[in-house]
Amino acid sequence: MIAVSPAADSILERLPVILRDGFAGLFPQPLRWLAGSLLAIVAILAVFGLLFAFLTLAERKVLGRVQNRPGPNRTGPAGLFQPFADGIKMLTKEDIVPFVADRVLHFLAPVVLVAFSLLAFAVIPYGRRLVAVDLDSAVLFFFAAGAGNELAVFMAGWSSHNKYSLLAAMRALAQLISYELPLLLSVVPVVMLAGTLSATGIVAAQGGWTAGLVPHWFVLTPCGLAGFAIFIIAALAESNRSPFDLPEAESELIAGHLTEYSGFKYALFFMAEYFGMTALCGMGVTLFLGGWQAPCAFLQFIPSWVWFAVKLLALLLGCIWVRATFPRLRIDQLTRLAWKFLVPLALLNLLAAALWHLTAGWSGALQPVRWALALALVAGPFVLLGRRLSAGLAPRTYRYASS
Amino acid sequence: MSFLLVIIALVILASAAVAMSLRNLIHSALLLVANWLGVAAFYLWAGAEFVAFAQVLIYVGAVSMIVLFAMLLTRRARADAAGGADSGGRTVAALLASGAVAGTLAFAALQTHLPAAASPAPPATVRDLGASLMGPHAAALVIVGMILTVALLGAVILAATERNPPEDDAP
Numbered sequence: 001m002i003a004v005s006p007a008a009d010s011i012l013e014r015l016p017v018i019l020r021d022g023f024a025g026l027f028p029q030p031l032r033w034l035a036g037s038l039l040a041i042v043a044i045l046a047v048f049g050l051l052f053a054f055l056t057l058a059e060r061k062v063l064g065r066v067q068n069r070p071g072p073n074r075t076g077p078a079g080l081f082q083p084f085a086d087g088i089k090m091l092t093k094e095d096i097v098p099f100v101a102d103r104v105l106h107f108l109a110p111v112v113l114v115a116f117s118l119l120a121f122a123v124i125p126y127g128r129r130l131v132a133v134d135l136d137s138a139v140l141f142f143f144a145a146g147a148g149n150e151l152a153v154f155m156a157g158w159s160s161h162n163k164y165s166l167l168a169a170m171r172a173l174a175q176l177i178s179y180e181l182p183l184l185l186s187v188v189p190v191v192m193l194a195g196t197l198s199a200t201g202i203v204a205a206q207g208g209w210t211a212g213l214v215p216h217w218f219v220l221t222p223c224g225l226a227g228f229a230i231f232i233i234a235a236l237a238e239s240n241r242s243p244f245d246l247p248e249a250e251s252e253l254i255a256g257h258l259t260e261y262s263g264f265k266y267a268l269f270f271m272a273e274y275f276g277m278t279a280l281c282g283m284g285v286t287l288f289l290g291g292w293q294a295p296c297a298f299l300q301f302i303p304s305w306v307w308f309a310v311k312l313l314a315l316l317l318g319c320i321w322v323r324a325t326f327p328r329l330r331i332d333q334l335t336r337l338a339w340k341f342l343v344p345l346a347l348l349n350l351l352a353a354a355l356w357h358l359t360a361g362w363s364g365a366l367q368p369v370r371w372a373l374a375l376a377l378v379a380g381p382f383v384l385l386g387r388r389l390s391a392g393l394a395p396r397t398y399r400y401a402s403s
Numbered sequence: 404m405s406f407l408l409v410i411i412a413l414v415i416l417a418s419a420a421v422a423m424s425l426r427n428l429i430h431s432a433l434l435l436v437a438n439w440l441g442v443a444a445f446y447l448w449a450g451a452e453f454v455a456f457a458q459v460l461i462y463v464g465a466v467s468m469i470v471l472f473a474m475l476l477t478r479r480a481r482a483d484a485a486g487g488a489d490s491g492g493r494t495v496a497a498l499l500a501s502g503a504v505a506g507t508l509a510f511a512a513l514q515t516h517l518p519a520a521a522s523p524a525p526p527a528t529v530r531d532l533g534a535s536l537m538g539p540h541a542a543a544l545v546i547v548g549m550i551l552t553v554a555l556l557g558a559v560i561l562a563a564t565e566r567n568p569p570e571d572d573a574p
Binding site (some may be wrong): 033044061105135137141143144145146148150151154155158166170173174176177180191195196211330 | 429430433436452453456457459460463464465467468469471472476491529530
């Protein structure tokens with residue numbers, strides 16, 4: 001399936017596999033698979049745990065810079081130890097459970113949330129040979145694992161016996177139901193083009209370059225481009241990130257389902273949110289940005305997992321940038337955006353993907369025609385729907401402030 | 404392998420039994436989710452990876468949300484979360500209905516000819532699944548789609564009680 005080029009066999013490329021086999025070799029033969037799996041679990045926990053720690057720091061730093069302030073800079077050099085200070089603070093805080101709370105559900109909610117969000121990491125191919133579980137229907141598994149998050153948010157909101165938490169739970173349900181649909185529909189074109197649900201298969205389908213420079217990533221096809229945009233919007237909503245952070249809206253619902261959580265449980269919620277965002281961004285990289293494939297043929301000497309990390313970090317920084325830029329949506333705007341705008345566009349995108357698939361044989365002068373046709377199928381309705389939905393809403397005029 | 408099956412079956416049956424006996428509707432709904440997860444585990448045990456993940460995605464992800472949403476929207480007070488007192492007529496009706504369902508299922512299961520040792524099926528690709536859904540099973544797909552559309556229209560009619568609903572009120 002994957003042509004083995006000299007780059008694919010470099011020592012750095014094989015390093016993770018060598019390490020795993022070396023570790024598993026310490027055990028007797030019948031236990032080796034167990035040792036290998038455990039090592040994969042530990043590696044995922046360690047890497048993404050550390051990434052989570054420094055992502056919170058990066059987020060606070062970047063938000064600080066955007067808002068013209070330095071951000072955390074007192075703990076360690078340039079504030080680098082801030083996440084660890086936060087962690088110790090969270091761990092040593094008292095765990096408060098409301099007297100009237102549903103104790104079992106109140107305890108289970110953060111556990112379920114973290115467990116489900118960690119499951120999603122199992123199927124993402126991080127490198128040429130780096131995937132914990134190579135399932136045939138990995139994409140389906142990924143979104144099935146994400147389905148548990150909504151349930152946990154509901155459990156947290158309902159079990160707290162607090163009206164703000166319950167409101168947050170209702171909002172979370174409405175939001176997650178609404179955005180599940182565009183999220184899944186935006187992925188279908190990729191599955192159609194690749195002809196497989198396997199994550200490694202989808203990455204392999206994006207291999208190769210035109211003239212050694214232009215990669216064959218799905219984001220560089222018209223349906224993939226539209227799908228990527230819809231995917232990112234829906235992913236932000238699914239992971240409760242700003243501008244879609246209505247369930248926890250600090251200024252309206254005093255942190256919503258998190259109101260009655262403190263200490264370590266609160267930290268678990270926080271962690272799961274970042275895990276969810278990281279996993280969705282990782283899936284976005286896998287589906288649309290070519291996974292671990294290098295962007296140009298001559299850049300293949302850099303190991304595949306470095307490319308994956310670079311793309312993942314770029315997407316995550318994009319999410320932070322979005323958070324710093326956009327104000328929060330109202331609940332009616334939120335649902336309207338999903339049902340009246342994203343779902344129809346995602347359905348039309350399926351049509352564009354079908355066209356792209358059926359015209360795969362066109363070449364030469366027909367290639368621009370193919371591009372224009374597929375793009376028009378999505379971009380036309382995008383403009384028309386956007387015009388119609390925002391009809392009557394004139395640009396805001398400022399009377400007393402200069403714009 | 405059958406040991407695993409026994410555990411899965413126990414999880415499914417126990418969660419269903421506890422869900423029925425609990426008085427707290429939300430707890431019952433969450434146990435129902437656990438039950439669906441058990442069914443998904445059974446599909447995995449049977450080697451139907453695609454069906455198992457689809458089960459989790461659709462039931463745990465979407466159907467459970469709708470069940471919970473309906474409960475939160477229809478129950479007024481917290482005390483109302485527990486079910487009302489049973490009457491004799493309700494018990495008889497419940498027994499009749501569940502007996503009819505169980506009878507139908509048992510009859511169907513007994514009538515189905517199961518091959519003794521299933522040959523290891525080739526791994527089904529998405530392409531195969533799509534082809535069989537659009538080919539031999541197209542009629543079933545269309546019928547299911549029709550039923551769901553009718554249900555959706557019914558829900559819209561039930562929900563839209565206002566004479567002139569303002570345009571911005573669409574959920």
